[in-house]
Amino acid sequence: MRISEASRLSGVSTRLIRYYESIQLLGRPARTATGYRDYDQRDVHELRFIKRARSLGFSLKQTKELLDLWRDTRRANHKVLALAERHQRTIIARMQAHEAIIEVLGRLIQACQSNDRPECPILDGLADSRSRE
Amino acid sequence: MRISEASRLSGVSTRLIRYYESIQLLGRPARTATGYRDYDQRDVHELRFIKRARSLGFSLKQTKELLDLWRDTRRANHKVLALAERHQRTIIARMQAHEAIIEVLGRLIQACQSNDRPECPILDGLADSRSRE
DNA sequence: GCTTGACCTTCCAACTGTTGGAAGGCGCAT
DNA sequence: ATGCGCCTTCCAACAGTTGGAAGGTCAAGC
Numbered sequence: 001m002r003i004s005e006a007s008r009l010s011g012v013s014t015r016l017i018r019y020y021e022s023i024q025l026l027g028r029p030a031r032t033a034t035g036y037r038d039y040d041q042r043d044v045h046e047l048r049f050i051k052r053a054r055s056l057g058f059s060l061k062q063t064k065e066l067l068d069l070w071r072d073t074r075r076a077n078h079k080v081l082a083l084a085e086r087h088q089r090t091i092i093a094r095m096q097a098h099e100a101i102i103e104v105l106g107r108l109i110q111a112c113q114s115n116d117r118p119e120c121p122i123l124d125g126l127a128d129s130r131s132r133e
Numbered sequence: 134m135r136i137s138e139a140s141r142l143s144g145v146s147t148r149l150i151r152y153y154e155s156i157q158l159l160g161r162p163a164r165t166a167t168g169y170r171d172y173d174q175r176d177v178h179e180l181r182f183i184k185r186a187r188s189l190g191f192s193l194k195q196t197k198e199l200l201d202l203w204r205d206t207r208r209a210n211h212k213v214l215a216l217a218e219r220h221q222r223t224i225i226a227r228m229q230a231h232e233a234i235i236e237v238l239g240r241l242i243q244a245c246q247s248n249d250r251p252e253c254p255i256l257d258g259l260a261d262s263r264s265r266e
Numbered sequence: 267g268c269t270t271g272a273c274c275t276t277c278c279a280a281c282t283g284t285t286g287g288a289a290g291g292c293g294c295a296t
Numbered sequence: 297a298t299g300c301g302c303c304t305t306c307c308a309a310c311a312g313t314t315g316g317a318a319g320g321t322c323a324a325g326c
Contacts, residue, residue: 004302014303015285034292036303045260052259057234060283070256077253081245084255088238091231098228101189105221112214120210122217123203126185127178137273147274148314167321169274193312 006039010047020050025064057091139172143180153183158197190224 007014018037020026026046030038049070053063062083069080104125111121140147151170153159159179163171182203186196195216202213237258244254 002303013285016283018304019284032303034303036292049260054283056237056259057231066256066259069253070260077245077255080253080255081242084238084242084245088235088242091234091238095228095231095235098190098224098231101224102221102228104189105217105224109214109217109221112210112217120202120213122210122213123199126189126199127182127203135274146314149312151275152313165274167274169321187312 001039003037003039006044006047009044010051012047012051017047020047023060025050025060025067056087058087062087134172136170136172139177139180142177143184145180145184150180153180156193158183158193158200189220191220195220 001009003014003017006012007017010017012020017026021028026043029043030040032038046067049067050063053066054060058066065083066080069076108122108125111125134142136147136150139145140150143150145153150159154161159176162176163173165171179200182200183196186199187193191199198216199213202209241255241258244258
């Protein structure tokens with residue numbers, strides 16, 4: 001099938017498919033006589049795998065590792081597990097950072113809403129390094 | 134003061150200070166006779182403001198808007214408030230996306246930990262598009 | 267006076283991930 | 297043959313930060 005078909009079936013844009021090939025996340029596909037990329041069902045599976053890993057926040061580097069492990073006739077589970085756990089810890093840390101930000105913003109916003117005077121508690125809060133980071 | 138001093142006092146790297154100047158987030162500072170950048174206390178305040186806005190996840194573009202509002206003798210509070218509220222909604226959405234990811238990863242990790250067979254539930258979960266995105 | 271080392275300057279490139287455009291070839295319809 | 301929609305390649309942009317290279321400046325030490 002052509003690249004647009006693979007794109008449609010996988011949900012990955014044609015641009016991105018070519019990019020994934022260029023960084024060797026995907027192997028070079030077969031080519032037609034006139035030089036068009038020719039994909040098969042297996043490629044579509046890999047693209048879906050990539051898409052899903054990306055949607056879970058794995059980097060392209062991690063996605064490549066996962067894909068390699070997947071291609072490797074499903075061996076070395078412990079590596080996959082370690083990678084997933086490490087990634088989960090990263091995402092948890094990021095989420096907690098977001099929580100902290102939301103809390104700070106919430107305080108500033110509230111102070112601003114209950115304020116009639118000309119100065120702005122949000123700007124003051126940003127300027128004031130005594131507020132928690 | 135020189136750039137390294139401004140960096141030390143603000144916590145913003147010299148590289149970044151120059152970059153912020155190049156994108157006109159900061160104005161061009163005075164120069165010494167030999168061409169060295171010469172900063173004052175006000176610049177340090179602005180750098181700290183920037184650093185804090187960035188740490189709260191505001192983009193450079195938003196940070197510039199906030200900084201401009203701040204320079205504007207503290208007028209137009211409602212603009213600041215709107216910007217902050219919009220940003221908070223963005224961060225909340227991001228945090229929720231993270232939560233969802235953590236949940237999915239948690240399921241996959243747990244399935245993998247309670248699994249003795251050769252196949253890997255994490256890889257299978259990534260491959261299986263029936264799992265929730 | 268000359269070297270050493272720590273600073274300063276500029277410019278150009280890398281990183282991550284995705285998207286966009288331009289310029290040209292291919293294939294099928296009218 | 298003309299037009300349309302696909303395909304190809306290459307080059308650039310976005311956000312934000314960091315890194316290196318090649319060179320100028322300034323103080324201290326010998």
